[in-house]
Amino acid sequence: MTLADEAIAWYAVNARDLPWRQPDTTPWGVLVSEVMLQQTPVVRVEPAWRSWMTRWPTPAALAEDPPSEAIRMWGRLGYPRRAMRLHACAVAIVERHGGAVPSALDQLLALPGVGTYTGRAVATFAYGQRHPVVDTNVRRVVCRAVEGKPDAGPATTAADLTAMEELLPDDEARAAQASIAFMELGAIVCTARSPKCVDCPFHDVCAWRLRGEPLPEGPSRKPQRYAGTDRQVRGLLLEVLRHATGPVPRQRLDMVWQDEVQRARALAGLVEDGLVERLGGEDFVLAGDAPQ
């Protein structure tokens, strides 16, 4: 049994029952789930995905509504630029591909918000193609099981794709199963902290375990702070705008943060990023929410 075989057998028994894994899920549904799952935990994505797919079952449906509606529906999933990019993605799918999510990897990668991971995930999980699909879970699993190191490096590199490629079965369908199985393994067994090695199908062959599960050496990555950053201010500003039914005067936005310089910088950033529009005077709305 290869690692892929072990993982596939384990997945068949242990996979979580997630809505986007239902066999009737469309490629659009897969794409939406992948974008939502970029840096947001499954438990928070699940209800959001259901609501989104009910309201916008197709790219064309989303493309007909303004970006502001997508930003509102995004709610508190975080990184709301993803909502805007998903909307832009829907528009591009309608314009370039007649409303059908493309199956070719290069066309997927050309869509807004679709990067190395997401493009391969859609090509693989929605269309059953054979591609290495490497996310943070896969990197960690491969790194431990194959290389015997406690944790993977920071970025997805060509080397990561090559490493996973070599583990994939030749058969398309089984290759796709292997990728989702490795991801699931990393998500619920081979976790970043306190991995559950007793439950792992790689228990007897994992290079990291056989080495005695050494701790990571050297200084850990510098923690990214949130409190007091522009990101927090942007979040507060956006929270106000999401709930507004009409244009919001600057006075109202000024209430969310004391530091005037930082507040202005955060608001300008939101406008710069296309999430927010400034109307004629000192009024602001979510992008696409301008009256008339």
Added chain:
DNA sequence: AAGGCGTGGGT
């Protein structure tokens, strides 16, 4: 090519 970009739950 580091660093910016939200949010909330776990330890």
Added chain:
DNA sequence: TACCCAAGCCT
């Protein structure tokens, strides 16, 4: 309590 972490992308 303060981190740490969660199916990344973009510049």
